[in-house]
Amino acid sequence: MLQGQEAHAAEMERTFIAIKPDGVQRGLIAEIISRFERKGFKLVAIKLVVPSKEFAQKHYHDLKERPFFNGLCEFLSSGPVLAMVWEGEGVIKYGRKLIGATDPQKSEPGTIRGDLAVVVGRNIIHGSDGPETAKDEINLWFKPQELVSYTSNAEKWVYGAN
Numbered sequence: 001m002l003q004g005q006e007a008h009a010a011e012m013e014r015t016f017i018a019i020k021p022d023g024v025q026r027g028l029i030a031e032i033i034s035r036f037e038r039k040g041f042k043l044v045a046i047k048l049v050v051p052s053k054e055f056a057q058k059h060y061h062d063l064k065e066r067p068f069f070n071g072l073c074e075f076l077s078s079g080p081v082l083a084m085v086w087e088g089e090g091v092i093k094y095g096r097k098l099i100g101a102t103d104p105q106k107s108e109p110g111t112i113r114g115d116l117a118v119v120v121g122r123n124i125i126h127g128s129d130g131p132e133t134a135k136d137e138i139n140l141w142f143k144p145q146e147l148v149s150y151t152s153n154a155e156k157w158v159y160g161a162n
């Protein structure tokens, strides 16, 4: 059985989170980051980028048959996106909980989209929907050397000794 630091490390996950151009333009960067930070998740990569439309199409390739695909890719590439990788136990699934439902009208109050967005086409944030997409999206948006491995001083308080 794994113990202490080893057990903790084995359960760590990473997810790709992006604040879309509407969230950046509306001045919601600090508000959104603080929700992940206060929860106890750890930021391991961050950069502000304006993706090309081709890049946006790669990011959303799963949705290429959907009627809103073109508009969505135009929108993602229309301005700065804050791309991030967050690490923590259960961060992929819980990150989606913090974000809320795809349609802000169906997102619970207390979630990012529930509190801060109104329509599905301007729902301010992206989060990976599972372990495979998390891996693919992190690889698409970041080079390995852009991911910073470090021990946060808060970890022993967030997770306890074991």
Ligand code: IDP
Residues within 6 Å of the ligand: 063, 068, 072, 101, 102, 103, 120, 121, 122, 123, 125, 126, 127, 129
């Ligand atoms: P998600 O962002 O909650 O994972 P997805 O189904 O993966 O939702 O869709 C990706 C993005 O496409 C959504 O966040 C939203 O911005 C946009 N989108 C999804 N459904 C619609 C729609 O019906 N109309 C317009 N945009 C949509």
Ligand code: MG
Residues within 6 Å of the ligand: 127, 129
């Ligand atoms: Mg999705």
